[in-house]
Amino acid sequence: MSELxxxxxxxxxxxxxxxxxxxxxxxxPAGSLSALIGPNGSGKTTLFxxxxxxxxxxxxEVRLFGAAMAEAGDxxxxxxxxxxxFQTARxxxxxxxxxxxxxxxxxxxxxxxxxxxxxxxxxxxxxxxxAAQAEALLELVxxxxxxxxxxxxxxxxxxxxxxxxxxxxxxxRLLLLDxxxxxxxxxxxxxxxxxxxxxxxxxxxxxxxxxNMSLVMGVADEVIVLDAGAVVxxxxxxxxxxxxxxxxxxxxxxxxxx
Amino acid sequence: xxxxxxxxxxxxxxxxxxxxxxxxxxxxxxxxxxMTGVINLSQGAFCVLGALVCYSLQxxxxxxxxxxxxxxxxxxxxxxxxxxxxVFVPALSRLPNSSMLMLTAGLLTFTQGLMLVHWGGxxxxxxxLSGEAPVQILGVRVPxxxxxxxxxxxxxxxxxxxxxxxxxxxxALQASAENPTAARLMGIDVERMAVMSxxxxxxxxxxxxxxxxxxxxxxxxxSQFFTISGFISVAIGGMGSFVGAVVxxxxxxxxxxxxxxxxxxxxSSALALGLLLVTLLWKPSGLFAxxxxxxSDVREELHVHPAIVRLRGRGAVGLGVAALAVILAxxxxxxxxxxxxxxxxxxxxxxxxxxxxxxxxxxxxxxxxQGGFMAIGGYVAAILATTYGWPPLIGIALGCAxxxxxxxxxxxxxxxxxxxxxALATLAFGLVVDSLDVGMMETTGGPSGLVGIPSFAIAGFSxxxxxxxxxxxxxxxxxxVLALIGGMRGAFGRALMAIRADRLxxxxxxxxxxxxxxxxxAISAVLASLAGSLYxxxxxxxxxxxxxxxxxxxxITMLVIGGEGTLVGPLLGVGLLTLLPTLVQSLALYKILAExxxxxxxxxxxxxxxxxxxxxxxxxxxxRRAPALATGFQPRKEVP
Numbered sequence: 006m007s008e009l010x011x012x013x014x015x016x017x018x019x020x021x022x023x024x025x026x027x028x029x030x031x032x033x034p035a036g037s038l039s040a041l042i043g044p045n046g047s048g049k050t051t052l053f054x055x056x057x058x059x060x061x062x063x064x065x066e067v068r069l070f071g072a073a074m075a076e077a078g079d080x081x082x083x084x085x086x087x088x089x090x091f092q093t094a095r096x097x098x099x100x101x102x103x104x105x106x107x108x109x110x111x112x113x114x115x116x117x118x119x120x121x122x123x124x125x126x127x128x129x130x131x132x133x134x135x136a137a138q139a140e141a142l143l144e145l146v147x148x149x150x151x152x153x154x155x156x157x158x159x160x161x162x163x164x165x166x167x168x169x170x171x172x173x174x175x176x177x178r179l180l181l182l183d184x185x186x187x188x189x190x191x192x193x194x195x196x197x198x199x200x201x202x203x204x205x206x207x208x209x210x211x212x213x214x215x216x217n218m219s220l221v222m223g224v225a226d227e228v229i230v231l232d233a234g235a236v237v238x239x240x241x242x243x244x245x246x247x248x249x250x251x252x253x254x255x256x257x258x259x260x261x262x263x
Numbered sequence: 264x265x266x267x268x269x270x271x272x273x274x275x276x277x278x279x280x281x282x283x284x285x286x287x288x289x290x291x292x293x294x295x296x297x298m299t300g301v302i303n304l305s306q307g308a309f310c311v312l313g314a315l316v317c318y319s320l321q322x323x324x325x326x327x328x329x330x331x332x333x334x335x336x337x338x339x340x341x342x343x344x345x346x347x348x349x350v351f352v353p354a355l356s357r358l359p360n361s362s363m364l365m366l367t368a369g370l371l372t373f374t375q376g377l378m379l380v381h382w383g384g385x386x387x388x389x390x391x392l393s394g395e396a397p398v399q400i401l402g403v404r405v406p407x408x409x410x411x412x413x414x415x416x417x418x419x420x421x422x423x424x425x426x427x428x429x430x431x432x433x434x435a436l437q438a439s440a441e442n443p444t445a446a447r448l449m450g451i452d453v454e455r456m457a458v459m460s461x462x463x464x465x466x467x468x469x470x471x472x473x474x475x476x477x478x479x480x481x482x483x484x485x486s487q488f489f490t491i492s493g494f495i496s497v498a499i500g501g502m503g504s505f506v507g508a509v510v511x512x513x514x515x516x517x518x519x520x521x522x523x524x525x526x527x528x529x530x531s532s533a534l535a536l537g538l539l540l541v542t543l544l545w546k547p548s549g550l551f552a553x554x555x556x557x558x559s560d561v562r563e564e565l566h567v568h569p570a571i572v573r574l575r576g577r578g579a580v581g582l583g584v585a586a587l588a589v590i591l592a593x594x595x596x597x598x599x600x601x602x603x604x605x606x607x608x609x610x611x612x613x614x615x616x617x618x619x620x621x622x623x624x625x626x627x628x629x630x631x632x633q634g635g636f637m638a639i640g641g642y643v644a645a646i647l648a649t650t651y652g653w654p655p656l657i658g659i660a661l662g663c664a665x666x667x668x669x670x671x672x673x674x675x676x677x678x679x680x681x682x683x684x685x686a687l688a689t690l691a692f693g694l695v696v697d698s699l700d701v702g703m704m705e706t707t708g709g710p711s712g713l714v715g716i717p718s719f720a721i722a723g724f725s726x727x728x729x730x731x732x733x734x735x736x737x738x739x740x741x742x743x744v745l746a747l748i749g750g751m752r753g754a755f756g757r758a759l760m761a762i763r764a765d766r767l768x769x770x771x772x773x774x775x776x777x778x779x780x781x782x783x784x785a786i787s788a789v790l791a792s793l794a795g796s797l798y799x800x801x802x803x804x805x806x807x808x809x810x811x812x813x814x815x816x817x818x819i820t821m822l823v824i825g826g827e828g829t830l831v832g833p834l835l836g837v838g839l840l841t842l843l844p845t846l847v848q849s850l851a852l853y854k855i856l857a858e859x860x861x862x863x864x865x866x867x868x869x870x871x872x873x874x875x876x877x878x879x880x881x882x883x884x885x886x887r888r889a890p891a892l893a894t895g896f897q898p899r900k901e902v903p
Binding site: 124 | 282555745747749752753754755756757760761763764765767768769770771772773774775776777781828872
């Protein structure tokens, strides 16, 4: 059996009287690309916030690559190799696109602040190497022409991509993406699908919250369906598409809304 | 009743009276905070303004007392409404919260400056409302004015309750505070409500000031004492809670009087700071927290920091070299010794402002206590050199070490908290250092200052002329600026900018926000300390107001009008505010007023500062050629 990147056991979080996440359990094998879907308010983002310690769970446990990190600060989660993006693009205002991507490399920077202050050769070499990596990543998603543009001046789709690239710069073991395709047009979404597959093939485990069904069904190895804070189904994209409970809970709703 | 119990009762009653005053100031704080989410540092100035206007109405216009009180409260209310409508509320939609805090510091300085110009620097006392004779209760003597203070506080609290519980206006205020968007959809003019709360808070503050002025003489800069006492009261009670404001005020009043009665008056302000830090550690949201759920994955600040204009590439290096050449040549051109002295002071203050730039311009944290660290550096180095004959260099190093320890303690207590607790802890810290400077007469020389400080000397060479000191300071600045440019262009600088821009997203990338903030604060404290030491060695004299809270505010103004986050930009601000009063001597009285006004104007019209404005102008002039301007730091290759 392969290593587990993420184990969630009986995770529960209530806000006042609302059980936003209610006894959720699942696990994600390392190296897979899983999708987390569910109607609005089904607890997907809350689950992300619990996994990355932005919220403290009321009950249950999260294990990241076998380690329980419930007590650790949010930054320690990232240092351990679990990096997330946010539902609304949270690029750093006041910084250029390139600087945003470089900030993603923070957990890998070896030279200390005083070495940078003294302009030591080692620190400058490291910076140069990081800049080259960051530019290569920007090139990959077609943002290279905007490397010196203030990140917040980019269109929303580009900001979402930039956030994904920034997370990639952190070279995560597990990458949690919260609605990466929101705000992207069809062409950009297709490119995102290619990017996600390439990332998976390079050995990174992905868990993606997404509403765009064509993206989910096209790239995911496994789909987990959340409704009202609980897992209602999981399986391959094909199985999920046939599952009557899913159609009732989620896809049925989408049809009705149209 | 025994003498000790009697003394204790006396102290507690005194504390409750002082606490009633704090409660009044705190209510104003709580009101504005609840409506706008901003800690309004100018609150204390309205107290003093009320008292001073009341004095003039009584003594100059000879109005009867009730009319004078009514008139002065109205005057403060109108002044508050005007500031609120013209400056405070319009800025709410444009500035991030940390800038709003500095804007209110600007309003505080501006109002203090106005009062200094009109009433001068002397303390004023009002006549007690019902005679000088104290009243006997429980065998202790209480000044009759105390009952007026307590009664006023009780009436204001009752009026507050009535306003919020029983009136439509109160409901509209409440709705605007809870959910501005929904309130707006219900047809409530949220901006007007904010202006009204600002004016109302000013009026309440004025009333407090008027009531206390018969037992506590006030002068223009008593404002800072009112502001910090009121703030500590609300922080203890719970930001935005009216009940908390009242309870917090009473707790602080009694605690301060107990400390003054049983330990020493010197420590009552230190106790206030200690009480604040303990409350923040034990119950960060205060005793009566008002619960307001916030989604923690949504950006905390509605209005994000604007992009900072920085020069880059060969152009920047060329300009830097040219500027350095001019700076090195200046002493050869300047013949006037007064001007030469101002140039040295500009350099020394710039060292402290550089530290502030790292903290505020890069990490987005506000420090209102930079003067306090200057004082530590100044007094430690000066006392060691003067009283004990230690070498200046060792004094400077020990001063920096002491500042570092204070900075780490302050940030350890506040770093985990959201909002601007660090800023307010630094303000309290600065005021504590102020009171220690004044109070420890034997070591610091007290209010009249420490005299006979030797010149800075190293290895037998004494920097005793303006010119040698100038070149020493320039050399230190060049080293510091180069080091900081190196640090800010690398991972450390990016981490600072990232936490300024978005704390949570920074944490999600593995940036240890608490540690990075502490590092920035430590750098700012050490540089301020260094500046303070040099200041003492240059002047051969050090007095509390040279490195006091007014200096802290002045340094913020210098930074903001120079250009935050640009490292070299603030030099323009420091130069302007230091050289202008030297060149135009008659301006001295207007200095504080001008500083406040410039800070407010900079936030309103030139948020990127003089440096940013000039850089933008330069870019526009040569737009057709290769663009040499970008927002943010640039890749390493282009700079040698």
